[in-house]
Amino acid sequence: MKLRVVSALLLAPAVLVVTWFGGWAFAAGAALCSAILLQEWTVIVGATRLRATVALAALGTGAMLLAAALGLVPLAVGLAFAVAALLWVWGQVSGIAAIGWMGTGVLYAGLTGVVLIAFRLGTDGVIMILFLFAVVWSTDIAAYFAGRRIGGPKLWVRVSPKKTWSGALGGLAAALVVGALTAALVGRAPAALWIVSAGILSVFSQAGDLLESALKRHFGVKDSGHLIPGHGGVMDRVDGLTGAGVLGYLVAAAVAGSLADPVGAVIALQGY
Known part of the structure; x- marks a missing residue:
């Protein structure tokens, strides 16, 4: 519990400061969060050795976050589902379940960053x-x-x-x-x-x-x-x-x- 409290007290102010400034600072923070989420998802589903799959997931996530930061939220959401669908199909064709799971990971990690950026840019x-x-x-x-x-x-x-x-x-x-x-x-x-x-x-x-x-x-x-x-x-x-x-x-x-x-x-x- 002590570690949880100390960690929260250190992280919360940083999150609030970046949120206040918004713009590219907030977008960068959201992108970092998405990147770590995708990395953790990759480890959980056992896809770390699938280099091509991980590269596609990372590039797709990066592209959708950039689109969101530029205010192109519909494009960002469309990219998220397009990359996810591609990975799902790839997983089915190859018979490697971890590839399909990475498609879900793109939605999970990518949309987290996208909607945070979109909320901050919105009214x-x-x-x-x-x-x-x-x-x-x-x-x-x-x-x-x-x-x-x-x-x-x-x-x-x-x-x-x-x-x-x-x-x-x-x-x-x-x-x-x-x-x-x-x-x-x-x-x-x-x-x-x-x-x-x-x-x-x-x-x-x-x-x-x-x-x-x-x-x-x-x-x-x-x-x-x-x-x-x-x-x-x-x-x-x-x-x-x-x-x-x-x-x-x-x-x-x-x-x-x-x-x-x-x-x-x-x-x-x-x-x-």
Whole structure:
């Protein structure tokens, strides 16, 4: 626990400073995050010796992140699915499962960086990114302590034996509080919209956590890496952010009917 706290205290300020400055500094940070995620994914699925596959995944991820940084978000998302589809087909034809898994890894790692960049570039970018961070972090912290203190029925034993329904509901409750506080501080939209959005993002965050747990259990891996003392790998720390960010962005895009600045489009549609 001490290592986890110290690591968080060192990393959080750096993340917040880069978020504040935005621009290419934030894009570079998001790209670094995606690169590490892809590397950890490669190790987990056992694809480290598939050099051509790893090179294609890395080049494709780099191209989509560059497109996102240039404001070409629809192109970035299109590239993500195109590269993933190519790797999936390659895996099927070759009969090498790890190649297909790398296709999923491109979506996981690449879209994480793409949506973070897209949120930051979009309408009220700083507010939206900080709101996303606050929801994910509060969900994670509250779920941990509520689960340990209250205990009770397990959420999904086969995937994550330690997670409980009390933890999940505690995390959701904390996110709703963040939504209410954001509404009070920012305004711009009705409080109900902030609170509902926070609740949805909290659920998506916990889904991202469970997805990573399922992946590690499938491949018999305990931690995604050992880069962050007390936390494991980067994937172990941003799994909730990936779930909330990617799914949240895609839902906003579906509501707005556009991948380009869906938050701004939703705000415009609602007349706020």
